[in-house]
Amino acid sequence: MAKQQKEKYSDFGLGDKPVSEGYRALNKDGSFNIKKINIPFFEGLNFFHSLVTMKWSHFFGFILIGYFIANLFFATIYSIIGVENLTGTEGMNPFEQFMEAFFFSAQTITTLGYGRVAPIGLPANIVAATESLLGLLSFALATGLLYGRFSKPNARIRYSDKAVIAPYQGINGFMFRVVNPQKNQLLEVEVSVSLSMKRENSELRNFYSLDLERSKVVFFPSLWTVVHPIDTSSPMYNLANEDLSKKDVEFIAMLKAFDESSGQMMYSRSSYKASEIVWGEKFVYIAKPENGKLTIDVSRINESEKAALNNQ
Amino acid sequence: MAKQQKEKYSDFGLGDKPVSEGYRALNKDGSFNIKKINIPFFEGLNFFHSLVTMKWSHFFGFILIGYFIANLFFATIYSIIGVENLTGTEGMNPFEQFMEAFFFSAQTITTLGYGRVAPIGLPANIVAATESLLGLLSFALATGLLYGRFSKPNARIRYSDKAVIAPYQGINGFMFRVVNPQKNQLLEVEVSVSLSMKRENSELRNFYSLDLERSKVVFFPSLWTVVHPIDTSSPMYNLANEDLSKKDVEFIAMLKAFDESSGQMMYSRSSYKASEIVWGEKFVYIAKPENGKLTIDVSRINESEKAALNNQ
Amino acid sequence: MAKQQKEKYSDFGLGDKPVSEGYRALNKDGSFNIKKINIPFFEGLNFFHSLVTMKWSHFFGFILIGYFIANLFFATIYSIIGVENLTGTEGMNPFEQFMEAFFFSAQTITTLGYGRVAPIGLPANIVAATESLLGLLSFALATGLLYGRFSKPNARIRYSDKAVIAPYQGINGFMFRVVNPQKNQLLEVEVSVSLSMKRENSELRNFYSLDLERSKVVFFPSLWTVVHPIDTSSPMYNLANEDLSKKDVEFIAMLKAFDESSGQMMYSRSSYKASEIVWGEKFVYIAKPENGKLTIDVSRINESEKAALNNQ
Amino acid sequence: MAKQQKEKYSDFGLGDKPVSEGYRALNKDGSFNIKKINIPFFEGLNFFHSLVTMKWSHFFGFILIGYFIANLFFATIYSIIGVENLTGTEGMNPFEQFMEAFFFSAQTITTLGYGRVAPIGLPANIVAATESLLGLLSFALATGLLYGRFSKPNARIRYSDKAVIAPYQGINGFMFRVVNPQKNQLLEVEVSVSLSMKRENSELRNFYSLDLERSKVVFFPSLWTVVHPIDTSSPMYNLANEDLSKKDVEFIAMLKAFDESSGQMMYSRSSYKASEIVWGEKFVYIAKPENGKLTIDVSRINESEKAALNNQ
Numbered sequence A, B, C, D: 001m002a003k004q005q006k007e008k009y010s011d012f013g014l015g016d017k018p019v020s021e022g023y024r025a026l027n028k029d030g031s032f033n034i035k036k037i038n039i040p041f042f043e044g045l046n047f048f049h050s051l052v053t054m055k056w057s058h059f060f061g062f063i064l065i066g067y068f069i070a071n072l073f074f075a076t077i078y079s080i081i082g083v084e085n086l087t088g089t090e091g092m093n094p095f096e097q098f099m100e101a102f103f104f105s106a107q108t109i110t111t112l113g114y115g116r117v118a119p120i121g122l123p124a125n126i127v128a129a130t131e132s133l134l135g136l137l138s139f140a141l142a143t144g145l146l147y148g149r150f151s152k153p154n155a156r157i158r159y160s161d162k163a164v165i166a167p168y169q170g171i172n173g174f175m176f177r178v179v180n181p182q183k184n185q186l187l188e189v190e191v192s193v194s195l196s197m198k199r200e201n202s203e204l205r206n207f208y209s210l211d212l213e214r215s216k217v218v219f220f221p222s223l224w225t226v227v228h229p230i231d232t233s234s235p236m237y238n239l240a241n242e243d244l245s246k247k248d249v250e251f252i253a254m255l256k257a258f259d260e261s262s263g264q265m266m267y268s269r270s271s272y273k274a275s276e277i278v279w280g281e282k283f284v285y286i287a288k289p290e291n292g293k294l295t296i297d298v299s300r301i302n303e304s305e306k307a308a309l310n311n312q
Helices: A002-009 A047-053 A056-081 A094-109 A122-151 A241-246 B002-009 B047-053 B056-081 B094-109 B122-151 B241-246 C002-009 C047-053 C056-081 C094-109 C122-151 C241-246 D002-009 D047-053 D056-081 D094-109 D122-151 D241-246
Strands: A034-037 A163-168 A171-179 A186-198 A205-210 A216-219 A223-229 A250-259 A264-273 A277-279 A281-283 A287-290 A293-297 A304-306 B034-037 B163-168 B171-179 B186-198 B205-210 B216-219 B223-229 B250-259 B264-273 B277-279 B281-283 B287-290 B293-297 B304-306 C034-037 C163-168 C171-179 C186-198 C205-210 C216-219 C223-229 C250-259 C264-273 C277-279 C281-283 C287-290 C293-297 C304-306 D034-037 D163-168 D171-179 D186-198 D205-210 D216-219 D223-229 D250-259 D264-273 D277-279 D281-283 D287-290 D293-297 D304-306
Touching: A047 A122, A047 D122, A056 A094, A056 A122, A056 B122, A094 A122, A094 B122, A122 B047, A122 B122, A122 D056, A122 D094, A122 D122, A163 A281, A171 A250, A171 A281, A186 A223, A186 B250, A241 A277, A250 D186, B047 B122, B056 B094, B056 B122, B056 C122, B094 B122, B094 C122, B122 C047, B122 C122, B163 B281, B171 B250, B171 B281, B186 B223, B186 C250, B241 B277, C047 C122, C056 C094, C056 C122, C056 D122, C094 C122, C094 D122, C122 D047, C122 D122, C163 C281, C171 C250, C171 C281, C186 C223, C241 C277, D047 D122, D056 D094, D056 D122, D094 D122, D163 D281, D171 D250, D171 D281, D186 D223, D241 D277
Parallel strands: A034 D293, A163 A277, A293 B034, B163 B277, B293 C034, C163 C277, C293 D034, D163 D277
Antiparallel strands: A163 A171, A171 A223, A186 A205, A186 A216, A186 A250, A250 A264, A281 A304, A287 A293, B163 B171, B171 B223, B186 B205, B186 B216, B186 B250, B250 B264, B281 B304, B287 B293, C163 C171, C171 C223, C186 C205, C186 C216, C186 C250, C250 C264, C281 C304, C287 C293, D163 D171, D171 D223, D186 D205, D186 D216, D186 D250, D250 D264, D281 D304, D287 D293
16 A cells, blocks of 8 residues: 555656645646756757757748858858959959858858859868868758658647546546547557645645546547546545645646657647636537548537536 | 456547447548547648658649749749849740749759859849758758658558458457568567447447457568457357347457568558458468468468357 | 466467478578568568668669669650750760760759759750759658668677577576677667477477566676576476477577667567577686676687586 | 566676676766677678767768768879869869869769869769769768767766665665756656675675666656665665675666657666765755746755664
């Protein structure tokens, strides 16, 4: 028994001291309200992570600025060497000449190489040969990153905005719904739900891993109502509606699945605080047959109706 | 016992309400007869999934059209800037000039850059430098997608067209056959089979996960006859031939394996309805020694012969 | 008990009928002596598998020939259109002109584009624009394949040439050795060993999965002696030396590991027939300390010495 | 019981003979003090592993040198064919002509192709067409390697410099701390700890796998104190401070996690010798609430304070 308690306690690496009343450990978007400080700059640096997780607009901005700066840099070098070492330049004044060098650099770094302007002599040729190598390697990296970002399973699992406490098989259950709004097939989907709440007469928090009616499905073609039955073994047993906010509960859900399109595992997270839990309602059935297909109305995922709870 | 029932029930995320008589949840090709509606456009969008799963002809069509439109777009811009900003153009009339701009664009976006035609002056150079960057990034994406599509394990597992109910070790068994027709080695192959059938006097359906004689093989070099023994613990126990269609059964099979060529997991699915199940036949043995090799005649995978069933 | 028998029987998907006396199901190199016939051409086709598993020399030959044929094809088209649509050609006779077209094609398909020769007019430009697109896509595929081949964990696990029956903890054991000769770190290494032998008075074969002293190691930095203890539960219990060839035994080993360099799972297979098993010898210890390091002499992996077996 | 002993013994593939007093099997950086000798050159060769694990400076050096040598090689060939087969060369003396050939080669291998210099005639064209193909394939490989290196989860888990023996739930525990200093999310993190120590009155070593308070966490957003409770089942039970060095203990830790950014598994290893273990101290709590976030001061990961141990 003690063993089991320990295991229940140990499922999430979130620490057991509360930050403040109403503190949310896991945000709705799956990020954590945790900050690590005093990390040496180079130890904390993870270019790959940043480049893969930044917004697309930032990513393209980053590439564009990098491209501009690289060309500026090489144009400066060609100008220092002397634009007369580039054949075919037609610039009359320093600015026009710099522009010729700039666009020659762009044609070199992309390995475009029209050749209207071309390097002549040792110094210009050395710089151009180096620049084209650098260009190939940089775009190699950009190629990989672009595809890495694009192929990353983006885990747009939609969770119902609220969870409910509803009647379930003679007792009651804690329930929320998940749906994959996209067309990619998710397989071997596993859900785990954890409950964090304040200990009685203490500032500390307990963490519990909740038993689920089912924690794994082989296919996930439609909608899944995740259910934690509130039986005598549940840490929610004997809790009343008002206890949820008093104990400052937080339900933390994690969903893990194999994404068939990308061939990768994907993870999704969300959480429910007391204010997002409705007591005594049940979710409405939103699947119906239509033209020989089972049709799921995803827009009704949050729809619930009053339901008398069982006494426990 | 109740626990076990629940687990058996919970294996597939397919809902328990029937759509119509004879409804097939899983099509032969592994897709589901399920439709999700009212999904906001951007939430449902998954470019990667679409580009990876569309037919090859559509994929190449998509690239070709994209290439054409991009060149049209940039040719228009070069025309607006003025074709006189492209050296070496030989177009006599507007159409010919536009064509020169169009093919100059093609030579720029592919970073081909013959240089017979080349940009001169600030505006044309800016556009060309941008276009070549765009070209590199677009082809980077196409590179990744092309390889992603090509390397995806394509799971061409062949299932026997029909399943049989045949004698098996003193009792009877539900059996079908699978073969990997390709040369790639599949390892650690797991099969799971689920049965969906109508409840008595109810519109609802039950789902059962079926126990198999073996559910995992380490190697899969030849043919595998998947067997569900119909013993007393089977939901098929005491069912007669005519019950299959009366209860509108659907057997759903999933096969999961590690594909050694691609280093990825692959999944395959199929299903059998009552009309695809033959009562009282057994599959014919189709392996024979030949020149020191075990030879499997894949074309005979569906071959079966009469076999007296055991009484149960 | 019956249950356990079944599981032992079911571990390998190799069929239970013998091909011939001395038949080897699994070759030393990990391939199977199994042939699938009568597979429709397109169903059996797996370009990816072929291109990833063929020899490097064949792979490069394939690319070289493809490159040559593509250029031949496009050179023919340019010749049909007329070489006068390529500026700068200097060919005097048809052969020289064809050569100009050929090398112009090579410069186009690689997006090299020197521009000494360049297309002029609609037809030549259309072909060149198409060819460069085709070139980009083809080299995209080649890029992916080349890297896919190169990064594939190549599983050069070395197995001892022979296995031994040696004394082991008061009883005897079946043992062979494995070593990873390369510098890449293998982690979470799992070995499974299966025994196939003829049934008494029957042509059929039994398959047994053998219990191992240890079947998994977290690290695999050095040498591993895989041991199957021949205790009363072993199918080898009470077998004598001469039974091995009489029963035409085949030991099939599979090793599975995570390859840290490539981040992929790798699999390796090998087998031992009766003639490769030495009765009453044990492997020699080949690790010794040297300059504070544990030094393993890999060349001595097969070294064994006489050892008196325990009576059982 | 005997069974369990065997399992405990068998967890790590490190051999059981000591190298020397104070020998460290696993270095702090995760490499092993093990050397494999007498491996045939080609069998031990693993280009991929070397290219993926070498330092970035070496990797770029390798590419740069390869680029230089390739150009030197092709420049020599063009010189042998005769620089007069390259149009537009302006070199006056042999050195200048070789330089023209060298940079022409660079423009060809990168598919830059300015065209100021271009091949003419059969021999030069054949070499140039081959070189550009070779260039495309080489840079394809470099592309893959560059991205493979860049996307590899780099496992910069930081382990506390020392481990402590601290009071734990009425008994004592062996503890160390781990933190992920980077922003990438690690999921399903598993830790295993093994203890190697000298047998009494023997030169041989025993290996034990240690039970942990928790061996897996679903999330790893902050800090984890890994705890082995020293209860009666622990191999450390009844050991005193001075026994640690007498028995020449080595604690070997492995951490395994799914890296969400790269979608790959990552592994990290470290070890503690007797001199790195502090007896009778406990780690200081270094998380505190700040602006509604839990703030972890990573720089204080090694901070510990005196703590009276429980008697056992």
